Amino acid sequence: MPSRVQLPKPLAWAGLDAGLIVALWVGFHQLRFGVEPEISKGPLIVIPLLVFLQWLLGAYAGLARRTLTVQDHFNRYLSACIAVVLMLVVSYVVSGLSLDASIGRGFLIPVLLSGGCSLLLLHGLQGSSHFWQxxxxxxxxxxxxxxxxxxxxxxxxxxxxxxxxxxxxxxxxxxxxxxxxxxxxxxxxxxxxxxxxxxxxxxxxxxxxxxxxxxxxxxxxxxxxKRYPPGLLQQLDWTEQLERLSGPRSPQRFRLKRLVDLLLASAALPALATLLVLTRLSSKVAMVQSPCAGIDGQVFGQWRFGGSRWLERTGLAALPQVLNVLRGEMSLVGPRPVSPEQQNHLRDLDESFELRLLIKPGMTGWGRISGPAPQEVDALRWELGRDLYYLARGSAPLDLWILLRAGCSLLVKSSLGLIQWP
Known part of the structure; x- marks a missing residue:
């Protein structure tokens, strides 16, 4: 009995992508005009060309081996789209025909949008497989x-x-x-x-x-x-460590991070003033300063609300740290702020804790919002690995993601805390 012929996996992904693009384009056409599209040069040229270019760029091989991220796939798809448009423009310039003569701009844009939607669907299908393998x-x-x-x-x-x-x-x-x-x-x-x-x-x-x-x-x-094991980092010399952990320390990244800090911290000042008035009316709550180890070991006074268990439960006790952010001593996102004594103790436990001082401490950070450490693990070293990851891969999109998750967590804690208002 002859064996069944199996298509190579990249070719199977390419065929699936082509089918999804066709189905999505037909759906877009029906929604717009109320009828199914007729077969013309457009779908017979652009869709196969778009899929072929993605195959050349390795998109389907990456999907087959499960090594392609959505961002990598999008970059390849964008390159393929640009190549398709350029090839069409060149062909029409050479032939002397206008773009609307055969394919038309009204067809090209929905097809490219269909390809983008297909990209997300392919990764959705790929990502679901890890539930059983x-x-x-x-x-x-x-x-x-x-x-x-x-x-x-x-x-x-x-x-x-x-x-x-x-x-x-x-x-x-x-x-x-x-x-x-x-x-x-x-x-x-x-x-x-x-x-x-x-x-x-x-x-x-x-x-x-x-x-x-x-x-x-x-x-x-x-x-x-999504963390950097300190044991792997300790095998590098100082210059290699600095090079690997230089993400948030580049001049361009530092200026962008400082601009975002100033804008968001300034926007939080009215909330700080309102909370200060409310807490002063309800109980004797004061703003207190405590020494904190900052960037490169510089010590500064860290502001917090003191004297209120309710503020601690809601997570609002750290809101006065926006003043430290405005003064340039802290950032919105960074390692957990600790006192000089705590920093010295951590450094005695593991020399890698000294690397946390390469950037400013933060009101929140990747080490605090990415999930608690397993019970059998040293929580301090677990958070250190997360902080080292941020030092290596820190970026503006990651900062926004961290702030969004921290904001949602603060909103939930505050809502629950209102029930227990003193």
């Missing part, structure tokens, strides 16, 4: 120390991006067999800081040409764990 499978080539650190992180906190890990020593093992990606269904290989032997380098290069992602182990941890 790991979303990605990775081979990790690591030395003993790196494996010990990463194994502990995986056992204690798991992955934010679902993944299954296969371990292999980076040195002292037989050469990597060429057939391993198909055998293990690998999406990528994470490589530690040790040297890769020449035979394995050749194998990894062949795998990369087949679509297997090759990524440094530290970058893999940042992407999949």
């Amino acid at each position: 790991p979303q990605q499978r990775w081979l990790v080539l690591a030395e003993k120390q790196e494996r010990r650190v990463l194994s502990q992180e995986l056992e204690q906190g798991g992955c934010d991006v679902p993944a299954a890990v296969e371990w292999r020593p980076l040195s002292g093992a037989a050469p990597i067999p060429d057939f391993l990606p198909e055998l293990l269904k690998l999406q990528g290989v994470a490589v530690g800081r040790g040297s890769v032997i020449a035979e394995d380098q050749e194998v990894l290069l062949r795998w990369q040409r087949q679509g297997v992602v090759i990524r440094p182990l530290a970058d893999w941890a940042l992407h999949h764990l």
Whole structure:
């Protein structure tokens, strides 16, 4: 009995994408005109061309291996759209025909929008698979120390991006067999800081040409764990640490972050004044200052509301810190503010806590809103890994996401606190 012919997975994703684009375009056309569209040059040229260009850019190979993020896919799709428009313009200039002669602008825009909607649907279908199986499978080539650190992180906190890990020593093992990606269904290989032997380098290069992602182990941890294990960072020298944790410290990023801090902190001043009046009328609540370790170890006075358990329960006790933000001593988003004594104690526990002083402390931060630490884990080191992630990957979109989640949490706490108003 002849075996069933199976299409390559990237080709299957391409076919699914083409079908979704056609279905969405037909739906848009019916909503706009009330009738189904007629077959013309438009769908026969633009849709296959759009799908073909995305295939050339590796979009469907990334979907098949589950290594393509929505942002990466969108960048490839945008490049394909620009290429389609340029090719159409050039063809019409050469032929002397207008754009409306055959395809028409009224067709092109709905098709491109249909492609964008199809992009989201494809990732929705891909993302649902991790409910019954790991979303990605990775081979990790690591030395003993790196494996010990990463194994502990995986056992204690798991992955934010679902993944299954296969371990292999980076040195002292037989050469990597060429057939391993198909055998293990690998999406990528994470490589530690040790040297890769020449035979394995050749194998990894062949795998990369087949679509297997090759990524440094530290970058893999940042992407999949959403935290930076301090044990991996301690293996780098000071300049390498500074280079890896320079995200929020670049001049352009620093100026943008400061501008957002000033705008949002100024907008919070009326709320601070109103809360101060209300608390003074209801109870003896005062604004107090306490020493705090700031950027590069500079000490400043941190403002808070004191003398009210209700304000502590609602999370509003820290609202006066907007004054520290306006003065440039704190930021809206950053590591947890601690006293100089607490900072010295943390540094004695782990030298990596000193890295939190590379940026200003924040009223909220990734380490506080991304979920509590597992009970068996040291909560301080758990939050440190999250803060180091922010130092490595801090960006304006991440700041806005953190502020949105912190704002929602504060709104819930405040609403519940109103029930227990003293």
